[in-house]
Amino acid sequence: MKKFQVVIIGGGPAGAAAALYFKQAEITVALVDKAVFPREKSCGDGIPLKTIRLLEELGFNEEELFAGGFRISGMSVYAPSGAAAHFGKASADSATKSGCVPRRYFDNLLFQKAKQKADAVYEGYKLSAMIKTESGWRLKLQDRFDKNYMEIETGLLIGADGSGSFTAREGGLLPVDTRNSFEGLRLYYSGKKFNNRVQIFYDKRILPGYVWVFPVAENRANVGIMAPRRNNRKNKTGLHRVFDEILRTNPVIIEALNGAEPDSPIRGAILPLGNMPGERTGNNIVLIGYAAASINPLTGGGIYFALQSARAAARVGSQALQKGKVCKADLAAYEDWYQETLMPGFTYAAWFKKKFASEGFVNGFIKSASRFKPAATFFMMIYGRPLPRRVFWNPLFWVKVFFG
Ligand SMILES: Cc1cc2nc3c(=O)[nH]c(=O)nc-3n(C[C@H](O)[C@H](O)[C@H](O)COP(=O)(O)OP(=O)(O)OC[C@H]3O[C@@H](n4cnc5c(N)ncnc54)[C@H](O)[C@@H]3O)c2cc1C
Numbered sequence: 201m202k203k204f205q206v207v208i209i210g211g212g213p214a215g216a217a218a219a220l221y222f223k224q225a226e227i228t229v230a231l232v233d234k235a236v237f238p239r240e241k242s243c244g245d246g247i248p249l250k251t252i253r254l255l256e257e258l259g260f261n262e263e264e265l266f267a268g269g270f271r272i273s274g275m276s277v278y279a280p281s282g283a284a285a286h287f288g289k290a291s292a293d294s295a296t297k298s299g300c301v302p303r304r305y306f307d308n309l310l311f312q313k314a315k316q317k318a319d320a321v322y323e324g325y326k327l328s329a330m331i332k333t334e335s336g337w338r339l340k341l342q343d344r345f346d347k348n349y350m351e352i353e354t355g356l357l358i359g360a361d362g363s364g365s366f367t368a369r370e371g372g373l374l375p376v377d378t379r380n381s382f383e384g385l386r387l388y389y390s391g392k393k394f395n396n397r398v399q400i401f402y403d404k405r406i407l408p409g410y411v412w413v414f415p416v417a418e419n420r421a422n423v424g425i426m427a428p429r430r431n432n433r434k435n436k437t438g439l440h441r442v443f444d445e446i447l448r449t450n451p452v453i454i455e456a457l458n459g460a461e462p463d464s465p466i467r468g469a470i471l472p473l474g475n476m477p478g479e480r481t482g483n484n485i486v487l488i489g490y491a492a493a494s495i496n497p498l499t500g501g502g503i504y505f506a507l508q509s510a511r512a513a514a515r516v517g518s519q520a521l522q523k524g525k526v527c528k529a530d531l532a533a534y535e536d537w538y539q540e541t542l543m544p545g546f547t548y549a550a551w552f553k554k555k556f557a558s559e560g561f562v563n564g565f566i567k568s569a570s571r572f573k574p575a576a577t578f579f580m581m582i583y584g585r586p587l588p589r590r591v592f593w594n595p596l597f598w599v600k601v602f603f604g
Pocket residue numbers: 209210211212213214215232233234235241242243244245246247325326327328360361362363366383384385386424425426468469470471488489490491494495500501502503504506
């Protein structure tokens with residue numbers, strides 16, 4: 201049976217980046233994905249510039265990453281009342297300078313680079329069982345095409361297998377809490393010229409969720425919806441129906457899509473939100489990305505956190521493997537990093553998410569951001585950002601809000 205120091209389950213952004221980071225530390229790596237790339241992914245396709253900066257560490261460049269998508273230089277946010285705040289070139293904020301890149305292209309770029317560097321790649325193989333051994337895990341993989349099984353062994357299993365993670369469940373980690381989850385849908389529209397702004401629409405039927413129009417090309421946009429799961433929404437109608445209703449009746453969205461038609465099927469996924477309590481490491485196992493619920497609870501964004509968690513897992517995991525000790529205690533530095541680096545931002549965002557459940561709050565906040573520069577700066581500083589611990593106690597934060 202083949203044995204690798206690390207086996208990564210999932211070749212999305214988290215898994216592909218983890219493979220590249222582990223190879224930088226000269227660790228033997230096998231990368232497993234049940235899909236064959238390029239593959240579709242339900243996502244808004246929004247890629248902030250900070251994500252590109254992280255990928256530069258792995259040898260990618262901005263040109264190739266944005267080549268399959270569309271550069272964005274502004275963001276418009278609409279309140280249920282119809283009030284709009286526009287952020288863009290006038291603001292020095294990098295959150296408005298980003299790109300929208302279909303995941304089919306983006307993930308394939310990352311996966312192909314990881315495939316070149318990894319010691320073995322099992323593409324089209326699904327992890328179907330994982331058995332704990334004294335020194336790690338024995339993994340049973342099923343070939344998606346001929347349905348045959350094969351087994352491999354590892355000292356360190358990286359769970360990067362996304363939402364509804366098999367590795368999390370079988371590893372006894374991070375039980376999914378539906379109150380800390382969103383559900384999302386997306387499809388593509390084409391046929392009209394979109395400008396290079398992302399548009400976010402808060403609609404009272406799905407607060408604190410929202411609908412988006414993210415252009416992925418001059419004449420094509422990703423259009424989607426993200427909302428609390430049905431049982432945690434005031435409106436208990438299924439998300440497909442609510443989405444359809446909003447697209448037909450919200451006047452600002454009708455205007456934004458006027459002249460465009462759907463050109464793809466709808467795809468959906470559950471988003472486990474970042475403030476989900478639970479353990480992300482166990483004996484010889486670490487969860488990263490979506491599998492670790494690394495998703496901003498206010499915006500649903502997660503690719504940046506997927507990459508950050510991949511880097512941290514590779515740093516801690518490589519050190520543990522080099523010492524020959526990969527028990528839970530040896531991987532505790534990852535759990536600590538997670539709690540200190542990602543969790544404070546997720547906690548603040550979860551607090552804002554609660555506020556965004558109120559129509560009055562969203563109307564007031566967006567109206568203020570449209571009228572007063574400090575309110576606009578505050579909005580951009582908190583929206584989609586990994587905020588550091590106790591940031592609101594830091595006078596520098598407020599100096600930036602009022603004078604930055
Ligand atoms: C509707 C929606 C919109 C979103 N919009 C944005 C956005 O605009 N910007 C943003 O930053 N984030 C967004 N997100 C979040 C983003 O999609 C995730 O953060 C990102 O996909 C996480 O990457 P990952 O590599 O952890 O997981 P994934 O991309 O889900 O990759 C997991 C991989 O694991 C594989 N896999 C799963 N199970 C197995 C198994 N048993 N065996 C082998 N392989 C397996 C899958 O085939 C898949 O390739 C959105 C999410 C949704 C649902």
